[in-house]
Amino acid sequence: MIRVAVIGARGYVGAELLGLLDSHPQVEILAASSRAHAGKSVATVIDGFSNTTLNFTALEPKAVADLKLDVCFLALPNGLATNFVAAIDAASATTTIIDLSADYRFDDSWVYGQPERQRGLVTGAKRIANPGCYATGAQLGLAPIVAQLAEPPAIFGISGYSGAGTTPSRNNDSKILKNNIIPYKLTDHIHEREVSRTLAQQVRFSPHVASFFRGIQLTISGKLKQPMTATELENQFQNYYQNSPLVNISTAAPEVRDAAGKHSLQIGGFTVSEQEPGHFVLVVTLDNLLKGAATQALQNMNLALSLEYKLNEFDGINYD
Numbered sequence: 295m296i297r298v299a300v301i302g303a304r305g306y307v308g309a310e311l312l313g314l315l316d317s318h319p320q321v322e323i324l325a326a327s328s329r330a331h332a333g334k335s336v337a338t339v340i341d342g343f344s345n346t347t348l349n350f351t352a353l354e355p356k357a358v359a360d361l362k363l364d365v366c367f368l369a370l371p372n373g374l375a376t377n378f379v380a381a382i383d384a385a386s387a388t389t390t391i392i393d394l395s396a397d398y399r400f401d402d403s404w405v406y407g408q409p410e411r412q413r414g415l416v417t418g419a420k421r422i423a424n425p426g427c428y429a430t431g432a433q434l435g436l437a438p439i440v441a442q443l444a445e446p447p448a449i450f451g452i453s454g455y456s457g458a459g460t461t462p463s464r465n466n467d468s469k470i471l472k473n474n475i476i477p478y479k480l481t482d483h484i485h486e487r488e489v490s491r492t493l494a495q496q497v498r499f500s501p502h503v504a505s506f507f508r509g510i511q512l513t514i515s516g517k518l519k520q521p522m523t524a525t526e527l528e529n530q531f532q533n534y535y536q537n538s539p540l541v542n543i544s545t546a547a548p549e550v551r552d553a554a555g556k557h558s559l560q561i562g563g564f565t566v567s568e569q570e571p572g573h574f575v576l577v578v579t580l581d582n583l584l585k586g587a588a589t590q591a592l593q594n595m596n597l598a599l600s601l602e603y604k605l606n607e608f609d610g611i612n613y614d
């Protein structure tokens with residue numbers, strides 16, 4: 295069995311990851327670290343969690359390192375990973391660290407773990423920076439056509455408020471979100487930098503948050519050097535992702551409800567302008583907590599350790 299721990303296990307991402315790891319047949323969860331939940335049974339907090347003997351504990355970096363884990367998942371707010379990484383580095387060269395924050399996404403000594411694009415690099419990697427949620431959608435929505443872009447594309451994003459984490463803020467305040475959409479960080483968002491870096495193509499990204507809980511919709515608008523029809527565009531995406539089971543291409547534009555609660559990311563709604571040659575628009579949806587975080591971390595673990603395990607779609611979320 296692969297011995298794992300989740301640090302930051304109370305958070306939206308950590309809790310989602312614990313649930314997925316609990317279902318993984320080759321994984322044993324040694325620890326779920328949270329200060330607020332310390333002492334509570336994980337099964338009383340996470341619906342359907344099968345291990346009734348595992349309790350949350352508040353672990354300091356040294357205690358995490360002493361566990362000599364096979365895989366340590368860090369699901370902490372940005373800026374907190376370093377002490378855990380340093381303690382693990384000092385104690386064991388064999389632990390694989392998968393960091394879900396942005397702390398190592400710009401560090402060339404870590405592998406940027408985007409499984410559909412970096413499969414070869416992730417296999418066997420020991421230090422993996424999991425991509426951001428919006429960044430996952432934006433780069434997968436642009437990767438097949440990035441070489442054909444004539445200018446920086448514009449990405450209009452709307453996220454459910456779970457994207458803002460559990461710490462109270464304006465972006466997850468239900469009173470402010472009611473009947474509302476909040477624009478924020480309209481230039482220089484960290485995911486704009488992340489996508490521009492990983493695609494080697496400047497992009498323009500304007501994020502918004504709305505009152506639904508989970509899911510992201512990205513409407514991507516750009517200009518191609520050579521005009522294409524919508525069908526040619528769709529076919530190019532179909533070909534690019536033919537061996538990527540967690541990316542679905544559709545003719546219709548996907549909506550948030552099509553991706554929320556699912557492991558896979560949807561791309562569709564390919565449209566080209568009749569007035570302006572080369573102008574195209576497409577739509578990407580994904581679940582920020584799954585493909586945008588926990589699912590992708592699990593894909594990265596499976597690849598890093600060469601585990602054969604297929605993720606099944608969830609059917610548990612009912613929106614009606």
Ligand SMILES: NC(=O)c1ccc[n+]([C@@H]2O[C@H](COP(=O)([O-])OP(=O)(O)OC[C@H]3O[C@@H](n4cnc5c(N)ncnc54)[C@H](OP(=O)(O)O)[C@@H]3O)[C@@H](O)[C@H]2O)c1
Pocket residue numbers: 301302303304305306307308327328329330331369370371372374394395396425426427456457458459460461582583586587
């Ligand atoms: N939410 C998303 O959609 C999403 C998607 C992709 C990536 N991410 C990234 O994933 C990470 C976690 O996000 P989240 O939304 O799950 O955040 P969150 O809901 O705010 O959870 C943060 C977690 O970190 C723990 N924590 C907070 N401060 C800590 C400290 N000083 N020392 C130790 N533990 C601390 C919290 O537990 P205790 O306070 O109980 O210890 C909690 O478990 C972030 O870096 C975020 O950017 C988030």
